Amino acid sequence: MIMAHIDSASVACGVYAGSASITIATAVRCHQLGVEVGAHPGYDDPEGFGRREREVSPEQIEALVTFQVAALAAVVPVAYVKPHGALYHRCQSDPASADAVARVAKAHGVGLVGQPGLELLAAARRAGVPAYREGFADRLLLFDGSLAPRTQPGAVLDAPTAAAQAVRLARSGQYDTVCIHGDSEGAAAVAAAVRAALREAGVETGPLARQ
Secondary structure, eight states, X not given: OGGGGOSEEEEEOSSSSSOHHHHHHHHXXXXXXXXXXXXXXXXXXXXXXXXXOOOOOHHHHHHHHHHHHHHHHTTSOOOEEOOOHHHHXXXXXXXXXXXXXXXXXXXXXXXXXXXXXXXXXXXXXXXXXXXXXXXXXXXXXXTTSOBOOTTSTTOBOOHHHHHHHHHHHHHHTOOSEEEOOTTXXXXXXXXXXXXXXXXXXXXXXXXXXXO
16 A cells, blocks of 8 residues: 555545545545645546646636645645646646645645746745645656656656655755655555665655655
8 A cells, every 4th residue: 555655645636536535535544544645636627637738717726726625624634735737737837827826825824845946836935835845756857857748658667766766856955755646557566665765775754744
């Protein structure tokens, strides 16, 4: 089970994947196991798993994210907000969309997760909330630090490669958290390998918002 190998979980809020019942069960299980819960809101696009861009305004984004974060926060304490899929990538490059999500995070008194040097974390700083720098263990990174498209061969890394990449990211001092996608094939094995590699490298880990 992947939860045995992680400190924080970004939980989908039942809009682009799963259901209200699945969201509640997942969040409660995390809470029982001591795994920190972050809200992982995305577009209302279950057919595309939230990974297709939608033509919505920043105001609509704020309303959609408000709905999802509030729903999760009614079940368990929410420690941070990290947009999902296409919304995440939009917020990395569009200041207005990033600010919309940051306003929701500020309303809940929590921080935002995003990649260093991009708009999502800039919006967090403008809003005066914590900005958590995220790296990706299980995805191929391009020269500019962005993620290779999933359609590109080799874009999703196997467990040994992901573990080595996680150690490099952690040792760089440029990241606060390392992401593993729970919906990828073999995610639990990847998480176990990453955890073991970080421990062997002497890297201490813990819940993101408690660091």
